[in-house]
Each structure stands twice: as structure tokens, then as C-alpha cells.
Amino acid sequence: MNVQYVPVHCLGILDKVYMEMSKSELLMSVLPPDSFRFRYVAIIRVTYGIMLPIMMIIEMTRMKLDIVRKIGWFAVYTVFLQLALILMFMGFVRYDSLYDGYIWNSTRVYGHSTPDLNHFYPMFQDIHVMIIIGFGFLMTFLKRYGFSAVSLNLLLSSLTLQVAILVDGIARSRGGYIKLNILTLMEAEFACATVLISFGAVLGKVSATQLVLAVLLEVPAWVVNKYVGVEVLGVVDLGGSILVHVFGAYFGLAMSRALSRRVSPMDHDLEASTYYSDIFSMVGTTFLWVFWPSFNAVLGTERGAGRAVINTYLALAAAVVAAFVTSAWKNERNKWEMVHVQNATLAGGVAVGAVADLMLQPWGALILGFLAGLLSTLGYMDLQPLLANRLGLHDSCGVNNLHGMPGLLSGVVSIGMALLASETSYGKDLYTQYPMMAPMGNTSALQELLEEIPDASAGSARTSAQQALCQGLALLLSTLLAGVAGTVTGLLLTCGSTCESPRQDQLFADDPWWEVPDADAVMEGGSNGRDSGKLFSIQIPPRVEGGGRKIIYQSRSVSDSNPPRANSPSAAIMRASRGFPGLRSLNWHYVPSLTDANEGKSGEVSEDGKTRRLIC
Template structure:
């Protein structure tokens, strides 16, 4: 009976229907509006007050984050010549699914009287979870079926929430823009997933893992949207002076990483040309690298320096590290998330350790206890400082020392790495079996198995002959071969120009 239904509607519709039905059922039973939005509690706030965040304060930046998810990430994933429909479409449906799952997973830890209550901050936190999932997708783009991606999101969301709960709630780690808990976790979960799910399918030198002039232009649209809106991502949960610093620091860091990407892209090319894959990705590395410390007193020059190192590190990751990791460890990373999110995220984590170690009232004043609440004394400091309005809501802390805070920043990073790699690898192993619709070699990097395409596109999707396999080059990894007619071949970090033998 079940297999007859699967043959009729397909694995994707089968699993998606089950998940959505279960999610709706949970929403019906357990999810309600915040008391401030609940029309049945008209006079509630008159008697009890409310703690609901101001919609007008958060919604403009939340819109920016939404643009980053759907347009930024979506178009960034359209660089593959025959996988543009799927790059955009999967981004949209995974964002929609993850939003629902994240509201439930995060709401479990904040439930009130047995109900999950929603406000604008709930949606902001859910958007952050969407970002982590979409980062993971980048590592497996074109190599996993829509069904596998659907189920990957289902498995990743609760693990992400558990890791974030440990970091934010238990260890009280500072990570303003999510460089540790979003970018690092998403990147290494995706890498672990990719390594496991591709055990049976050879992907190296696949003839369709190539880009083109038009796909690269579309992908660059995603880069530009991400670049413009990244300050909102890093600053949306901050307030006051911290939010202002987050916006300024992010813009400065992005500008520095952009210049570094252009410089290192040209300097590592044999003919000193720019490579589009570097410009699409490494220009954004500054936004990741500054994330964990975006609202802190790192000074403008610190933001510039951090962005420059991130841009250089990301570019060099594409030119030197990515191909080596695939060659030596079989670690396939379609979009290079290790270079854009993984390594810059770890860089940001290390900077956050140093920032916490040197944090003191000498460089923050009493605002130190807004940035690091657990470093506040065990008594209510606002009672002795009534003339500082910003400290009115500062609760008694733990009196944690700067050295201990730095230790917890490092510990949270290590826990994030271990959880992401372990959970990602286990998820990939699980979803590699037939009931989860794994990919076959002819289906890789192709829209044809999943989309109704125009007739001319269908014809172009036909499998290339064996003689063509050596002529088409992997865009990201950089396997270099020559062909017998003049053309430029884009190979990640390299571009080779070959000529007719008659010319020589």
C-alpha cells in the first residue's frame, strides 16, 4: 500500500506530506501567539505588562535577513550550469520548512504553561536556523536529492537548537552574528553530511559540475544581496550602541574582505586574472569573520584587519585547500562552504576568545555587563548606579572572570565542531539508503530529474559521451586538462588557455 502510494506521488511528496501534517498537528495543539498579540487577552498587558519585543524595532532587519535567505543564498547557488532551477527552488522550500521546524524546536526551550508562544524574535531565531541549514546545503549542492535535503533539514534543526542552547544558555557564550553557532555549525554539518552521503556515488570530475558565463552572473546577484544586507544579519539581535557597532564593523570587515579577495584572486592566478568563484564567495568572508564579535569594542581598524585576513584565508582555501581535501580525504564541497563559512567562522571564534580574555571595565565601562551578562557581579549593580538607564535591566550575574569567559568561548567552538561533524556524518550515513531517494551518477548536478524543463533544455541535459568527460572541468576543485581548440576553461582558481597545435 505504502509503496504503491510512493510510486504514485514520489518520495519527496510522501515525506514532505508526512512532515507538514505532523508540524501542523503540533502547531494546532501547542503553538499560540505571544500574550501581547493574543486577542483573547485584551486587558492582559494593562494588568501584567508585557515583554514582547517591539515589532517596529526588529522587523526591518528581519526583512533584510529574509532577503539574504531567499534571494542571497538562492542566487548564490545558481552557478552550476544545469542546476539553477534546483539551486533556487531548494533554497525556497528548505527556508519554508526550516522556519516551521525551527519555531517548534526553539519553542520547546521557551514554552510557557505548556504552549509555545511566538513573537518577532521567534521568527528572527528561526531565520538564523534557516541560514545554518542553507549553509549545509551548499556543501552537497547537486549531489543530494530534494528528498535527502528535506530529511537533512529535519535532522539538522534539532541538533542545531541543542548546540545553540548549550552555547547561549548554558555556557553563556557571546556570538552576535552566529559565526560559531550558525556558520561554523552549518559548514561542518554539511561537510560531514557530504562525506558520508557520497560514499557510493563518484562525483569527482563529473562533467556537469561546471559553471558558465550566465550562471555566474546570476550567482553574483546572490553575492551582492548578501553583501548589502549582511550588517542586518549581524546586528538584528543587538540594541543601542552594540547594534551600531555591529553595523559599522560588518561594513568595514566586508569592505576589507572584498579587497583581499580581488588581490589574492589575481595574485594566485598564473595570468593575474580574477576568478569568479573567489569573488562570489571570498568577498563575503568578512561578514562571517566579524560575526561573533560584531557588537564588541574591536575598533574600526580591528574590523578591517579581521575582514582582510578572512578574505585572504577564504581565497587561499579555494586555490590551495579545497582540491587537496577532496583528493586526500574524498571531501567534496560543491559551493566551498568550508572556505566561506567554515574557516572564517573558526577565525571569528578565535577572535572572540581573545576579545573575551581582554574584556574589562577599562575598555567597556559598565557596558561590559551588557555584552557579557555573566561577568556582572552577583549583586544587582543597577541599584548602585541608578543614573545609567542602560543598566536598569542588567540582572545579577555570576561574577565570571574574563579568563573563564574566554575558556567558555573556546569550549563552545569545540563542542560545535564535534556536534556538527558527528551529526552531519551520521545523517549522511542514514540518508544514503534507498527509502530516502539517494542520487545516482546520471542525476548529479541536473535539474532534469526534478523539474519540467523546456524541450531544448531537456535535450541539452542528455548525458555526454565518454569522450567528453575529459574535456569538461570541475569548476570548484580545479582538475586541469587541456582541450584541442582555443578557449578559456574556468577551473576554480585556475584558467588555462590552450591553442591549436598548428599555432605552436
């Protein structure tokens, strides 16, 4: 027997011993209660399920199996992970009582506690669109990384929701199975948002294999942070500014810094956007902007959710104004920059998250949103370059500016709101907004509160100052735990060749990982085979560089001071442009066809509407 399999066999023996003991009523009578027995079995089987694939991968590495060379480590890790998840779902996860056909008769007689699907599903759909479309397209700004940005976003979301259901379910369970309902799926969506925020910090700098392994390390850390923040500290953070945005941002930044010790991404040629990639990124921005009120309000009470929608809506609107104003103000030519509009316009939704359902007042939401937009834009213009130059901290998407700093701002405002919280502002609703401030159990004060507000529950009788302290501790914990866990994750992902760390020439590019169609083939496909190799488009983007005409032929710039070869298509464009008044002052963008051999043939420019083609 190989040494690396000893821990797995030991766990298997413990599992079998427990199963034999469970057959004896006498032994079961002296063992701990059901909840402890369940946790005992859960720990053994989850550990068994995780360690067995890891040991098998180690064995495959030692034997250097041909299958690894053929399918790659990404497929090996992902297949084993999915198989382990399937096995653990078989052992631990079931439908909630309303959806479980086996206990339907009992449910009809005794009722159920399953959350109402019709109440939550509309907002759940909104959040799902944010996760898949909003985050996915927001990251397509890199000119050569669009395939990976959208597709890896979908892959990470699919893996994260499965891992989160298991890890968070075991942490929250009180014995028995993990019950699936709409709120369970909602918590998994919040875990996806956390992971995708971290993904933004390392966008273009990691392989898919590293991202899959990062999910396994980040989700448990996020669950621990959430458990301590909610169950122990009783933090009020309806929109997840502290537990989702701050944690995800600084986990990703710490991971990015650790990864940079292997390959430096600074000043990479492909870390740039184009006119069209920025438009696709703006599509993601609009989806996030439209649906963000649902993200902040979905878990609130009826009154709290109403305030959350209003406050988020107003904060987002003010952030848009601040982003446009600051972008033009800080630009030397008073022009807007697309990166600010893509990201800083969303900062209001982050900044209002921790206080979305509180008595912030509409004017307070507007002020907070404007400050967040201002802070985020200044972060992109001044702070991000400073961190890169001084600390070597590379942030691909600027998650510190969109999620980190606005999240910290939200946490600070939540401390102030907790200090000001009183029955004067909220009435008895104070104890549903701040559950830990409710009277303790088995007291007359609690009985009086329950008579007036049946939804209230026993708390810890905290004062407003104590609640404010807990808000601050939760913010500090999220920042520190994210930094430590992210650093450890980044260091682990650079150890060993099986993580498939990208080389310098593989950063910010789809080509090393995808079958990327040639640009010429894409154009020819649009012509349905007609005039194949004879037509190529000349498009006119709405900008002029250097005040003059500049013709771009693939990677070679052509201008009056740098004339093209005499018989090239670029020369034909310049010659033909003389026949159209005013055409020489335009800025041409040349997209060639499949037949580069056409160079040397004469051509002419035809004009129909807004499209001009050079026919060779």
C-alpha cells in the same frame, strides 16, 4: 495489531491516562508544577506526532501502495511532515500576548512583554532577503542546477522555519504555549541560515527527499548546540559565527563525506559553471553583501548594534579588497576568478560575526576582514583541492572557505576579545555585552549595577579568563557536534531506497527532478511565435579561448582546424563572416532554434547594433 504500531499506541494510552488524571483536583495537587506538566504532555504529544507518520510510512512501504509509486517518496514524506507540523502548531503554538485577541483586555490593563515589531522588522526584512534571494542565487553557479538551487533553497527555508519554531520553542519554553513574536521568527531565520549553509556543501549531490529528512535531523542538533552554547556556556556570538556558520559548515561537510561513500561526485562533467550562471550567482553575492550588517546586528543592544553595523560594513569592504588582490596574485596570468569574488568577498561578514558588537575598533574590523578574505581565497585555491584529493571531502559550494574557516577565525578572535574585556574598555556596558560576567543575584554589587544600567541582569561573576575559556569551549562544541551529527545524518540518508539517493548520472543536474524546457523552446518563446523556427541568435561572449576563433555549436566545437559539415549552419556562419571585416577573429557562441532540420540550408549574417542573426 501490527508490531510497529505498539509504541504509538502506548504513547496514545499515556496521553489519555494523563488527560483523565488532569480532571481530578486531588491528583493534580500532588503532580509536578505546571511547567513540568507541560513538558510531560509536550514530550508525549511531539513524540506521538512524529512516530505516527513514520509508522504509517513504514506500513506503506510494506504494503507497496500504488500511491507511493504514483506520487513518489518526496511527496509522501513532505505531506506527512507538514500534517504533523500543523497538528503540533495547533497544540503548542499561539500568538504572543500583544497579538492575541483573547487576552487583549488583560494586556491593556497589565501591559505586555512582546518585542516591538517596528524596531526589529526592518532588519528582519533584510535577513529574509538574504535567506531567500541571497543564498538562493549564490548557489546558481552550476550550469545545469539552477532550478534546484533557487527552488530547493525556498523549500528548505519554508520547512526549516516551521520545525525550528517548534523545536526551539519547546527547548526555551518555561511552561504554557510557544508564543510567536518577531524574535521567534528571527531565531527561525538563523536556523534557516544554518541549514542552507549545510545545503551548500551537498549542493547537486542529494535528492529533495534527502534534504527534507536532513532538516528533521539538523534542526534539533542545532537547537541543542545553541542551548548549550548560550544557556550553559554563555557564549557571546551576536552574528552567529560560532553557532550558525561553524556548525552549518561542518555539519554539511560531514554529511557530504558520508554521502560520498555511496556515489562519488569527484570530477563530474556537470560540476562546472558558465558565463551566465556565474552572473546569476553574483546577484546572490551582492544581496548578501548589502544586507549582512543587519544579520550581525539585529539582536544587539542599542550601542552594541551600532558597533556591529560599523564593524561588519568595514570588514566586508576589506574582504572585497583581499579577495580581488589574492585572486589575481595566485592566478598564473594575474586574472581574477569568479568563484573567489562570489564567495571570499563575503568572508569578512562571517569573520566579524562573533565580535561584531564588541570594542573591536574600526581598524581592527578592517584587519579582520582582510585576513578573512585572504584566508577564504587561499582556501578555494589550495585547501579545497587538497581536501578533495587526500580525504575525499567534496565541498560543492566551498562552505569551508566561506563559512567554516572564517567562522573559526571569528571564534579565535572572540577568545582574545574576552581576555581583554574590562570596565576600562566598556565601562559598565561590559555587563550587557558579557552578561555572565555580571555580579551574581541578591548581591549589593548587582543592586549598584542595576541602578546605573537597568537593562543588566544577574550573571555568574565570571572573570575575563573564564569567559574566554567558555568561548573556546563553545567553538569546540559546535565543531565536534556538527561533525558527529552531520556524519550520522549522511549515513542515515543513504540507508534504504525511500530516501531516493541520486545516481551518478543524476548529480548536478535539474533534468532528473524537473520538467526542464528545451533551450530552443525558450528562445522561440521570446519571438512570440513570429518567424518560428527561422531565427536563431549568435551571441559573442567577451572571452577568446586559445587566442583564436572558436565556434560552439551545441556540444560540438568548430574551428579552423575542425571545420563544420559543408551544408551546416556553422559552415554558413563561417562563410558569412568573411563579409564583415574583423569578424573572423571573434569568438562565436551558437544557440540553435527549434528546427534542427534547417541544417543544410544556406544563410546569411545580418548585423543590427550588437546583435547578429543568421536567417535560414
